[in-house]
Amino acid sequence: MADSVGRQVDSINHATEEDEKKHEIIGAKGEGKELTKEEKQRLRKEKKQHKKNKKDDRGPPEKEKEKEKASVPAPSKPATQSPAHKAAPVPVNASASESPVAAEKPAKSKAELRAERRARQDSERASKQGKKEGGQQSTSSKPKATPNELQPVVKRLPDHVQVDDPVALKKLAKKLERQQVPLRSDYGYKVSLFSHLHQYSRKNPPTQQISIPVTVIHPSIVRLGLQYSQGIIAGSNARSVALLHAFKQVIQDYSTPPNEELSRDLVNKLSPYISFLSQCRPLSASMGNAIKYIKKEISNIPSQCKEEEAKRILQECIDSYINEKIILASEAISKYAIEKISDGDVILVYGCSSLVNHILCEAFEKQRKFRVIVVDSRPRLEGREALRRLVKKGIRCTYVLISALSYILPEVSKVFLGAHALLANGYVMSRVGTSQIALVAKAYNVPVLVCCETYKFCERVQTDSFVSNELDDPDDLIVTRNGKTHLENWQTVKSLGLLNLVYDVTPPDFVDLVITDLGMIPCTSVPVVLRVKNVDQ
Amino acid sequence: EIHEPEEVSVWFREGSSCCQETLARNQRFTETPVNMPGADKETDLSERIESFLSELKRCGSGAGSLRGSAETARETTALLRRITAQARWGNAGELMEIIRKEGRRMTAAQPSETTVGNMIRRVLKIIREEYARGSSEETDQQESLHKLLTSGGSSEDNFRQHFTHLKANVIEAINELLTELEGTTDNISMQALEHIHSNEVIMTIGRSRTVEAFLKDAARKRKFHVIVAECAPFCQGHEMATSLCKEDIETTVIPDAAIFAVMSRVNKVIIGTQTVLANGGLRAVNGTHTLALAAKHHSTPLIVCAPMFKLSPQFPNEEDTFHKFVSPHEVLPFTEGEILSKVNAHCPVFDYVPPELITLFISNIGGNAPSYIYRLMSELYHPEDHEL
Numbered sequence: 001m002a003d004s005v006g007r008q009v010d011s012i013n014h015a016t017e018e019d020e021k022k023h024e025i026i027g028a029k030g031e032g033k034e035l036t037k038e039e040k041q042r043l044r045k046e047k048k049q050h051k052k053n054k055k056d057d058r059g060p061p062e063k064e065k066e067k068e069k070a071s072v073p074a075p076s077k078p079a080t081q082s083p084a085h086k087a088a089p090v091p092v093n094a095s096a097s098e099s100p101v102a103a104e105k106p107a108k109s110k111a112e113l114r115a116e117r118r119a120r121q122d123s124e125r126a127s128k129q130g131k132k133e134g135g136q137q138s139t140s141s142k143p144k145a146t147p148n149e150l151q152p153v154v155k156r157l158p159d160h161v162q163v164d165d166p167v168a169l170k171k172l173a174k175k176l177e178r179q180q181v182p183l184r185s186d187y188g189y190k191v192s193l194f195s196h197l198h199q200y201s202r203k204n205p206p207t208q209q210i211s212i213p214v215t216v217i218h219p220s221i222v223r224l225g226l227q228y229s230q231g232i233i234a235g236s237n238a239r240s241v242a243l244l245h246a247f248k249q250v251i252q253d254y255s256t257p258p259n260e261e262l263s264r265d266l267v268n269k270l271s272p273y274i275s276f277l278s279q280c281r282p283l284s285a286s287m288g289n290a291i292k293y294i295k296k297e298i299s300n301i302p303s304q305c306k307e308e309e310a311k312r313i314l315q316e317c318i319d320s321y322i323n324e325k326i327i328l329a330s331e332a333i334s335k336y337a338i339e340k341i342s343d344g345d346v347i348l349v350y351g352c353s354s355l356v357n358h359i360l361c362e363a364f365e366k367q368r369k370f371r372v373i374v375v376d377s378r379p380r381l382e383g384r385e386a387l388r389r390l391v392k393k394g395i396r397c398t399y400v401l402i403s404a405l406s407y408i409l410p411e412v413s414k415v416f417l418g419a420h421a422l423l424a425n426g427y428v429m430s431r432v433g434t435s436q437i438a439l440v441a442k443a444y445n446v447p448v449l450v451c452c453e454t455y456k457f458c459e460r461v462q463t464d465s466f467v468s469n470e471l472d473d474p475d476d477l478i479v480t481r482n483g484k485t486h487l488e489n490w491q492t493v494k495s496l497g498l499l500n501l502v503y504d505v506t507p508p509d510f511v512d513l514v515i516t517d518l519g520m521i522p523c524t525s526v527p528v529v530l531r532v533k534n535v536d537q
Numbered sequence: 538e539i540h541e542p543e544e545v546s547v548w549f550r551e552g553s554s555c556c557q558e559t560l561a562r563n564q565r566f567t568e569t570p571v572n573m574p575g576a577d578k579e580t581d582l583s584e585r586i587e588s589f590l591s592e593l594k595r596c597g598s599g600a601g602s603l604r605g606s607a608e609t610a611r612e613t614t615a616l617l618r619r620i621t622a623q624a625r626w627g628n629a630g631e632l633m634e635i636i637r638k639e640g641r642r643m644t645a646a647q648p649s650e651t652t653v654g655n656m657i658r659r660v661l662k663i664i665r666e667e668y669a670r671g672s673s674e675e676t677d678q679q680e681s682l683h684k685l686l687t688s689g690g691s692s693e694d695n696f697r698q699h700f701t702h703l704k705a706n707v708i709e710a711i712n713e714l715l716t717e718l719e720g721t722t723d724n725i726s727m728q729a730l731e732h733i734h735s736n737e738v739i740m741t742i743g744r745s746r747t748v749e750a751f752l753k754d755a756a757r758k759r760k761f762h763v764i765v766a767e768c769a770p771f772c773q774g775h776e777m778a779t780s781l782c783k784e785d786i787e788t789t790v791i792p793d794a795a796i797f798a799v800m801s802r803v804n805k806v807i808i809g810t811q812t813v814l815a816n817g818g819l820r821a822v823n824g825t826h827t828l829a830l831a832a833k834h835h836s837t838p839l840i841v842c843a844p845m846f847k848l849s850p851q852f853p854n855e856e857d858t859f860h861k862f863v864s865p866h867e868v869l870p871f872t873e874g875e876i877l878s879k880v881n882a883h884c885p886v887f888d889y890v891p892p893e894l895i896t897l898f899i900s901n902i903g904g905n906a907p908s909y910i911y912r913l914m915s916e917l918y919h920p921e922d923h924e925l
Contacts, residue, residue: 191789193802377794378769384873391876398881399869401769403793403824407860407885433794436827443830465798477790479772486775487790496782497789504798 039178051110160282161468164196176279179272180216182209184279188474191497198282199471205229206280220249221273225280234382236420236456237326237354240286243277244318247294251314255307262310263301270295282470285421285429285458293321325455329517330355333451334362336515337416340449345370345413348441350402351431352382352389353418355451360416361393371396373408377433379476379500402433409444419452424530425461426508426523428452432465432501438510447512450523454516457530465504474498582623586639589616593647605746606652606811610846611718613643613656618711621660621704629668629703630696633661640925649861649887651812651820651849654925656714658850658918663710665919671700717901721844722747724901726754732840732899735759737804740796740832742766743822744773745809747842751899752807753784762787764803766796768824770867770884793824800831807840810890813848815914817892817907820859823885829894838896845900850914850923853889861886 162168163186176183187201207226210217224246227233233242247270254269256262274291277283283291297317301310337359341347347370349356360372372395376383383399390397400408415437421429428434428450438448462468477498478487490496508523518529589612617636626632640657647653725747733739733755741748741763752763763786767774778788791799806828810821819825819841832839853859865882892907905913 193799378767378772378792384869387880388876391879397879398883400883401793401868403769403822403827403888404868404883404885406826406888407823408883431794432792432798436794436797436831439797439830439834440827464801466802477767477792479775481772486772486779493779493782495785495787496778497787499789499791499795499799501791501795501798504795 043174043178158468160198160278161196163198176275179275181272181276181279182206188491189497190471191499193466194469194471194499196467197469197471199474200229201475202230202473203475206276216272217276218246218250218253218273220246221276225277228277229280235352235354236284236286237453239284240290240455241322241326243287244290244294244322248315248318251311251318254311261303262305262307263299263303266298267295270298285460286456289455289458290321294318325453329453329455330358332517333453333515334359336520337449337451338363338366338368340414340513340515341368341370343369346373346411347371348373348375348409348412348415348437348446349386350375350383350415350417350434350437351377351380352386353451355453356416356418357386357389359451360390360395364393364395371398373398373400373412375400375402375405375408375433375437377402378479380431382431402436405437405440409440409446412441412444412446415441415446415448417448417450419450419456420503421460422450422452422457422514422523422526423462423505424457424459424527425463426526427462428506428508428511428514428523429462429503430506432504435465435504435506435510438506442510448510449513449515450506450511451515454518454529454533457526457533459530462505465501469504470502472500472502474500476500579623579625582619585616585619586642589613590643590646593643593650593653596647606650606847607718607721607746607844609650610652610656611715613653614660614711614715614718617656617660618708618715621707621711628697628699629664632707633664633696636660636664637925644925649811651851652846655846655849655918657925658922659714659846660711661922662917662919663714664707667703667706667710668696668698668700671703671706672698718844718846721846721901722750725842725844725899726750728899728904729755730758732807733759733761733805735761737761738764738802740764740766740800740803740806740828740837741777741808742774742796742824742828743768743771743809744777745842747844748807748809749777749780751842752781752786756781756784756786760787762789764789764791764799766791766793766824766828768822769793773822793827796824796828797831797834800835800837803832803835803837805838805840806832807842810841810843810847811887812851813841813843813898813910815848815850815852815911817895817898817910818853819890819895820853820887821890823888826888826890826894829890833894839894840897840899841895842899845902845913845917848900848910848914848917850918859887859889 157168159168159172173183184198184200184204184206186199187204188199190197190199205226206229207222210222224233224242227242228239233239250270250273251266254262254266256265270291274283277287294314294317297314301313305313333355341363345368347360349360349372363370372390374383374387374390374397376387376399378401387397387399398408417428417430417434417437419428419430419434423429430450441448460468474490475498477500478485478490487496487498490498511523514521514523514526516529521529593609617639620636620639621632624632624635626635636657640654643657644654729751733752737759739752739761741752742765755761763778763781765774765778765781765788767790769792774790778790781788808821808825808828810819810825812820814820829839863884863886865884868884869877869880869882871877892910895907898905898907898910902913
């Protein structure tokens with residue numbers, strides 16, 4: 001019903017659609033974002049040009065390309081019928097079947113995505129004009145895996161693991177330029193095994209190229225980014241909570257421009273912020289999940305909602321997320337974990353995990369008798385922070401470095417580890433050194449318990465610590481002992497490299513139990529939890 | 538005046554032996570020198586022994602061994618040569634007694650420096666051999682069952698005979714031992730090309746002069762990549778890395794926590810050690826056990842480059858004698874403030890690595906499996922010398 005209206009409207013308008021689009025864009029958005037929209041268009045044209053050149057280079061028959069181009073806009077007009085997305089791939093599929101050359105497939109999928117996007121935008125605009133009462137808003141969200149059996153399920157590779165690909169770098173640079181976010185440059189000699197990752201120096205903060213006052217990026221986001229890059233806020237829970245608080249501030253200060261919907265515009269506003277934050281420090285899995293949640297909540301705001309009301313709803317959502325997923329989750333995990341702590345235990349912890357510290361403090365308050373061994377490692381030495389917190393509570397502690405692990409492990413009865421993320425194949429991603437602790441504990445037959453909230457579960461899979469990791473500032477490894485600093489001028493030495501990894505992955509056979517807010521599960525049940533979560537949402 | 542042992546050919550018979558021993562025992566600088574012809578040599582010798590002992594005591598306090606084990610071995614052997622040459626002894630038994638006594642003092646000064654004890658046992662074995670050669674004039678030195686049964690206890694009375702050339706022979710044998718000691722590092726590095734191929738990734742931990750020479754020798758002909766674990770808190774890996782870079786070897790320094798993370802890309806692990814124990818296990822710098830476990834998990838071969846003088850007839854025992862600790866301020870500095878009083882901090886220096894985790898020993902006499910170490914030991918030391 002509504003669709004027929006849309007179809008009618010569209011059939012009238014389709015001739016002048018291209019021009020109308022441009023007018024709409026310029027008129028509707030207002031002066032503030034003029035530049036970016038025009039730039040967007042310019043970039044779109046550039047992309048088209050670029051693609052044309054690429055296709056010419058590849059040397060497929062031009063006729064086919066033109067046919068494709070012609071066929072793609074053609075169905076876009078009738079494609080604004082109800083299943084808008086299904087029509088678009090059909091002509092593309094036809095052309096795909098004509099030329100089964102493998103090299104063309106990526107180009108085709110890009111064209112396919114472009115056509116889809118255009119089709120979707122048309123349908124959105126048509127539906128906005130045609131029907132005021134909201135029906136389905138499945139078209140408003142970002143292009144996730146649409147219910148389309150023909151589309152490949154390959155997810156886009158994140159930018160921060162494609163540093164060795166100049167094409168990807170150029171794309172990223174263009175995107176950042178468009179969003180007016182400064183691009184951070186790599187520092188120092190990178191070990192060849194990790195040339196696909198960024199390596200930044202703490203001495204060059206990303207805010208050096210930003211002008212003051214900042215126009216595009218909200219100041220609380222700038223502050224947050226600086227805190228991330230300098231290591232002032234560290235630890236996945238802390239980073240997520242700080243991120244959510246900053247977003248609350250952003251939402252508070254946000255005002256919808258005229259003729260724009262809050263649900264769509266706010267999401268677009270958040271993109272440059274997220275790019276900026278990932279330039280400061282690559283996003284953690286928990287931050288990624290939080291951002292997904294916020295975006296979903298924003299886009300679920302009904303369009304007739306007033307701005308104040310919408311803002312209030314969003315603030316509440318964020319508060320409840322923090323409360324449920326982080327605070328209450330840690331309460332639940334403590335409750336489960338305390339059952340596992342008996343009197344006379346000697347518990348080994350590694351580094352500073354807010355969750356594990358919380359568990360130990362709670363157990364101590366519940367009058368369990370145990371003592372703690374804190375294992376620490378250079379160069380971060382986070383264990384000292386954990387040591388301070390535990391000693392302040394009054395817990396008896398011992399402190400060693402990770403190289404003394406084999407010496408201290410015969411005394412230990414249990415190992416409690418925190419996690420940065422739990423991957424879908426059961427691997428635990430955590431601070432570098434965690435897998436070592438699990439390995440040696442296994443050799444001494446000491447049980448290893450990992451504590452992790454469910455919001456840190458992510459759908460990625462990974463088997464080693466190389467493909468997706470973070471490289472920290474290599475200068476941190478330099479140390480002065482007895483007045484001598486051996487690595488002082490490591491940059492000048494040609495064949496010397498320093499490697500400062502941040503994360504590593506622990507195989508599931510080293511981990512005996514994972515304690516989550518849903519209960520105590522084995523490592524291999526992580527994909528089950530993910531599936532249950534997805535079904536719920 | 539410095540007497541070279543080779544020049545000494547006259548024994549001093551003046552003075553009773555007990556007087557000599559009293560002199561040797563009371564090493565005070567304030568003591569008035571006794572007017573005996575052999576006395577200067579005795580005091581000179583005792584002074585040297587004392588200075589060696591104080592060196593041992595001082596160098597063991599932190600940062601591993603400030604002087605390498607090879608140096609210690611050489612100095613110990615030179616000192617034993619001097620004792621043989623200058624001390625008062627009549628027969629082999631007395632000499633062995635003197636050496637054992639001095640040896641006990643030396644090992645007590647620095648129990649973790651096992652090369653001292655090893656050299657003493659080597660010299661004792663040399664003396665036994667020379668004595669046996671002198672007494673029986675047999676070329677057959679094997680332990681035949683007949684000999685074992687008939688010799689009964691090769692007890693003290695067996696060593697009471699006096700041979701004119703025993704001293705010269707012993708000194709010559711000790712010189713041979715010294716030459717062998719000087720050539721150990723070269724012998725080991727010569728085997729490098731047999732074990733390292735090109736484009737390999739080799740991992741090592743801390744700083745070992747033997748491994749350094751080994752890798753540098755291979756780097757002359759092959760190109761490979763070395764990953765050095767820095768081995769906190771002393772961070773000797775940094776020195777190792779800078780030294781390897783001078784030979785244009787591609788080196789990467791990683792913190793200890795990243796050992797397991799990068800192990801999957803490593804082809805071989807080559808380490809040095811402080812001591813090789815009698816069961817084939819190692820006493821090496823802390824962190825080596827973790828390295829060995831990670832290598833086992835990835836089925837990466839673990840190669841230990843250790844010269845023969847590091848082989849010690851000790852077995853690993855858990856308690857105090859095995860571990861050595863240094864000041865915990867290396868781990869938790871005093872700047873940490875108030876929590877220091879409420880926290881125990883440990884800084885062990887050594888790690889025990891069981892023989893199952895080791896693939897190969899490369900020593901100056903070639904490559905051996907850990908299961909063969911007990912046999913090598915029986916060739917180097919006499920069973921009665923295991924307890925000094």
